[in-house]
Amino acid sequence: MKTVLLIGLVLLTAALAQAIEAEPRHEDETNVRDVLDRADSLFGVRSYDSALTLYSLAAETGERQGNPAVHVEALVQMARVSLIQGHTDKGRVLLGQAEAHTTESEPLGWSRYLSVRGRFEWQAGDLVAASETFEEMFRYCDVNGLWDRAVDAAQMMAIVSDTPQEQIRWGRQGIELAEDYEVISRLGPLWNNLAATYYDAELYDSALTAYLQAREYHWRYSGESGKLWADYSVGMTYRKLQEYDKAASWLRPVLAWAERLGDHGAMGQASEDLGEIALAQGDREAGMSLLRRARDEYQAAGYDNSWPEVWEHINQRLAELR
Numbered sequence: 001m002k003t004v005l006l007i008g009l010v011l012l013t014a015a016l017a018q019a020i021e022a023e024p025r026h027e028d029e030t031n032v033r034d035v036l037d038r039a040d041s042l043f044g045v046r047s048y049d050s051a052l053t054l055y056s057l058a059a060e061t062g063e064r065q066g067n068p069a070v071h072v073e074a075l076v077q078m079a080r081v082s083l084i085q086g087h088t089d090k091g092r093v094l095l096g097q098a099e100a101h102t103t104e105s106e107p108l109g110w111s112r113y114l115s116v117r118g119r120f121e122w123q124a125g126d127l128v129a130a131s132e133t134f135e136e137m138f139r140y141c142d143v144n145g146l147w148d149r150a151v152d153a154a155q156m157m158a159i160v161s162d163t164p165q166e167q168i169r170w171g172r173q174g175i176e177l178a179e180d181y182e183v184i185s186r187l188g189p190l191w192n193n194l195a196a197t198y199y200d201a202e203l204y205d206s207a208l209t210a211y212l213q214a215r216e217y218h219w220r221y222s223g224e225s226g227k228l229w230a231d232y233s234v235g236m237t238y239r240k241l242q243e244y245d246k247a248a249s250w251l252r253p254v255l256a257w258a259e260r261l262g263d264h265g266a267m268g269q270a271s272e273d274l275g276e277i278a279l280a281q282g283d284r285e286a287g288m289s290l291l292r293r294a295r296d297e298y299q300a301a302g303y304d305n306s307w308p309e310v311w312e313h314i315n316q317r318l319a320e321l322r
Helices: 014-020 032-044 048-064 068-084 088-101 107-123 127-143 147-160 164-180 184-200 204-221 224-240 244-261 264-280 284-300 308-321
Strands: none
Touching: 032 048, 032 068, 048 068, 068 088, 068 107, 088 107, 107 127, 107 147, 127 147, 147 164, 147 184, 164 184, 184 204, 184 224, 204 224, 224 244, 224 264, 244 264, 264 284, 264 308, 284 308
16 A cells, blocks of 8 residues: 555645746746756646656757756656656656766766666666665765755655665655755655555554654645645554544545545545444444445546556455455
């Protein structure tokens, strides 16, 4: 279930996204670093096509103006967008172009190149290579005072490390670094990932503490979806602790909230947890009804194709209870 628990990356408001997506200024009205920054802002609100347009402009302008840092950063971000959109081969070509133009003597370009190279290795399932890349990135960013990127590297190390102990160590290191250097907007995802590691290890008391910390930052910096999932995570952990009344007091509002947003995945998750609570408290009729609803919501969310393990689990659970 860790995929769900990683939800909570920092989201900006729709108004901000709209403002960012305004027509780009001509390059004589701004400098190329501004173009890259605006592309990064679009990337941050997941407006990937619009971000790609500005990254392309930044790459071309950076190369023409003799700005190797911006040229490389824009190329690797174009590669990252391609990876996200499923165009892996195109992304690898762009990453190779960036590699040919980057050097360790240029911190901004090199650090971002490592960040994206590690993500390609991670998505390819080569966790050993990804760990080596992200650890190199962490050390490099630490030496060069690139604190936001050092936090990113620590966060990725917490994801790709092969033991819970290492995941916890890197997660806490990322949190400490973010607090020390006031990279505050990353603290929601960092605490969320640490909580997910505890949850997967069935250390539910520690998971609850971390999820409550994550919620604090999501409610300060995330959009509505991030806030909803932060509340859901608290509720589901109370269920694992068998504190059913507390769990329901979080999950019922989450279900109503998800209904308002039309979020079938969240409706399914909340319904499944509430169904299990009802069963644990002896209300079989309500429990079965909620579990059947969870199955329907998962299907509406496309989980029968996109998340088969969740789809199979709910169907197996219903079969067990017949």
